[in-house]
Amino acid sequence: MSATTETSAKKSRKKGGKALVLGLAAVLLLGGGGAAAFVLVPGVSDAVRKIISGQSAEASDAAPAVAPLTRPVFVELPEMTVTLPNGGRPRQLRLKLAVEVAADPAQPVPDIGNPRVYDSLVLYLRTLRDGEMEGALAMDRLRGDLLRRLDLLLGEGRVRDVLVTGFVVA
Numbered sequence: 001m002s003a004t005t006e007t008s009a010k011k012s013r014k015k016g017g018k019a020l021v022l023g024l025a026a027v028l029l030l031g032g033g034g035a036a037a038f039v040l041v042p043g044v045s046d047a048v049r050k051i052i053s054g055q056s057a058e059a060s061d062a063a064p065a066v067a068p069l070t071r072p073v074f075v076e077l078p079e080m081t082v083t084l085p086n087g088g089r090p091r092q093l094r095l096k097l098a099v100e101v102a103a104d105p106a107q108p109v110p111d112i113g114n115p116r117v118y119d120s121l122v123l124y125l126r127t128l129r130d131g132e133m134e135g136a137l138a139m140d141r142l143r144g145d146l147l148r149r150l151d152l153l154l155g156e157g158r159v160r161d162v163l164v165t166g167f168v169v170a
Helices: 003-040 044-054 057-061 115-126 139-152
Strands: 073-076 080-085 091-101 160-170
Touching: 044 160, 080 115, 091 115, 139 160
Parallel strands: none
Antiparallel strands: 073 091, 080 091, 091 160
16 A cells, blocks of 8 residues: 555545544534423423324314413502612612502402502612612512512512513612
8 A cells, every 4th residue: 555545544534533523513412402492491392292293283272271361450659769878979769660460350459559568669679779770680680679579568479570660760
């Protein structure tokens, strides 16, 4: 065998080995992504089971709904204005909220306009620092904290969501 045929054989083996490794890596990535989607994404496992069992999409959509859809009930709170503790430089927070309550016909609508609810929310807002109102997640944290406080006051599950309809820090 000549030297040129030996080097070309080595090069082709190296290329074949690299292609095999890249192919295996691609298969592992796609398989791992599919497995993660099957486990983590809601509805994917049900869709895959329907496809495997041969059930059509129209047949699954024709199934009756478990509970009738009800329109959400929103209660607007009066605008709240508080002074934020800011280490010498006073800043005002003006906040307007709408609260989505559970629209269960068996339960009466909770009294969100109660002075006790308003007082509790204002007291919580007074504890906020100026820096807590900045950043991308500030509104999400504020909404979550207000929702937890309303759950404590009105009872678990009575309030579905807190919507911020007005927010000014000056």
